[in-house]
Amino acid sequence: MTMALPVVADSLSLYFAEIKKFPVLSPEEEHELAVRFYRDKDIEAAHRLITANLRFVVKIAAEYRAYGMKMLDLIQEGNVGLMMAVRKFNPHRGIRLISYAVWWIRAYIQNYIISSWSLLKIGTTQAQKKLFFKLSQAKNAIMELMGHDDTRATAEALDVKETEIIEMDQRMRGEFSLDAVIGDDDGSTLLDGLADERLNQEEVLADLQENRLLQRQIGHAVAGLNDKERFIIEKRVTADDPLTLQEIADHFAISRERVRQIEEGALKKIKKVLLPLMAEPAGA
Incomplete structure (x- = not known):
C-alpha cells in the first residue's frame, strides 16, 4: 500500500x-x-x-x-x-x-x-519487566494512598530496589509533554486541540460483542490442545505475569528449546482454528 x-x-x-x-x-x-x-x-x-x-x-x-x-x-x-x-x-x-x-x-x-x-538492556529480567510496565501505576496508587510520592513504598510494592525505581523513573520521562499549556489565557494544551474520537455507546456495544465472540473462539481453539500445550499457552501467552521458558522447562523437566517448540506448535493449532472463524462475515 x-x-x-x-x-x-x-x-x-x-x-x-x-x-x-x-x-x-x-x-x-x-x-x-x-x-x-x-x-x-x-x-x-x-x-x-x-x-x-x-x-x-x-x-x-x-x-x-x-x-x-x-x-x-x-x-x-x-x-x-x-x-x-x-x-x-x-x-x-x-x-x-x-x-x-x-x-x-x-x-x-x-x-x-x-x-x-x-x-538499552532494560526489561531483560522478570523484575525489570514488571517495573517497566507497572511503575506508573504503582506510583499513582502510592500517591493516592499517602498523598505524596514515596520511592521506598513504591519499591516495596514492586519488590525491587529503590535505586532501580529511581533509574527507571529517569529513563521513562519523555522529552515532550502533550499536557504543556500552549495558551496564555485559557490554559489549553496540545492534547485539548485534538478531536475526541472515543467510541459512542453503539460502537462500544459492537466492540464488546466482537470481543466476546473472539473470546469464545479462542476458548474453543485452546480446548483442542493437549494438557501440556494448554498449560504453556495459559502460562506463557495469556497470563498477566507470564512464566519464562526456563520456569516451564523446570516444571515439566524438559529443555527450554522443547518448551519453545511446544509453544510454537500450540500457537499454530490455535491459528488454524481461528482463521476460518475470523474470515466468516458477521452474522453468518
Missing part, C-alpha cells in the same frame, strides 16, 4: 495542524470507503480511511508517553499499525474501523517500545 501521508515532522504542533486538515468520516462514508478498498483495492479509498483516523493514533500514542520514547516516534509506529489495520479490515463484520484498528495501533506502538528498551 503506497500513498502520500503527512510527514511526522520535527514539531508536534506542525503535525497536528496537518492532520486537522483531514475531515472525520461519518459511519456511512467510512463503510463505503472500506467496501471500496476491500472489494476493489481502491488506494484512494484507503488513503481517506487512514488520514481521517490519524488523530486517533495521536490519542493512543499519548497514552504511552510515560515510557520515555519520543512522541513523534510513537505516532509514526502507530500510523504503520493503522495502515495495516486498513489493509486487513473487513467492513462486512459490522464494526467500525477504529474499533478494529486500535489493536493494530497499540501492537505496533508496544512492539516499538519493547524493542527500543531491549536495545
Whole structure:
C-alpha cells in the first residue's frame, strides 16, 4: 500500500495542524470507503480511511508517553499499525474501523517500545519487566494512598530496589509533554486541540460483542490442545505475569528449546482454528 501521508515532522504542533486538515468520516462514508478498498483495492479509498483516523493514533500514542520514547516516534509506529489495520479490515463484520484498528495501533506502538528498551538492556529480567510496565501505576496508587510520592513504598510494592525505581523513573520521562499549556489565557494544551474520537455507546456495544465472540473462539481453539500445550499457552501467552521458558522447562523437566517448540506448535493449532472463524462475515 503506497500513498502520500503527512510527514511526522520535527514539531508536534506542525503535525497536528496537518492532520486537522483531514475531515472525520461519518459511519456511512467510512463503510463505503472500506467496501471500496476491500472489494476493489481502491488506494484512494484507503488513503481517506487512514488520514481521517490519524488523530486517533495521536490519542493512543499519548497514552504511552510515560515510557520515555519520543512522541513523534510513537505516532509514526502507530500510523504503520493503522495502515495495516486498513489493509486487513473487513467492513462486512459490522464494526467500525477504529474499533478494529486500535489493536493494530497499540501492537505496533508496544512492539516499538519493547524493542527500543531491549536495545538499552532494560526489561531483560522478570523484575525489570514488571517495573517497566507497572511503575506508573504503582506510583499513582502510592500517591493516592499517602498523598505524596514515596520511592521506598513504591519499591516495596514492586519488590525491587529503590535505586532501580529511581533509574527507571529517569529513563521513562519523555522529552515532550502533550499536557504543556500552549495558551496564555485559557490554559489549553496540545492534547485539548485534538478531536475526541472515543467510541459512542453503539460502537462500544459492537466492540464488546466482537470481543466476546473472539473470546469464545479462542476458548474453543485452546480446548483442542493437549494438557501440556494448554498449560504453556495459559502460562506463557495469556497470563498477566507470564512464566519464562526456563520456569516451564523446570516444571515439566524438559529443555527450554522443547518448551519453545511446544509453544510454537500450540500457537499454530490455535491459528488454524481461528482463521476460518475470523474470515466468516458477521452474522453468518
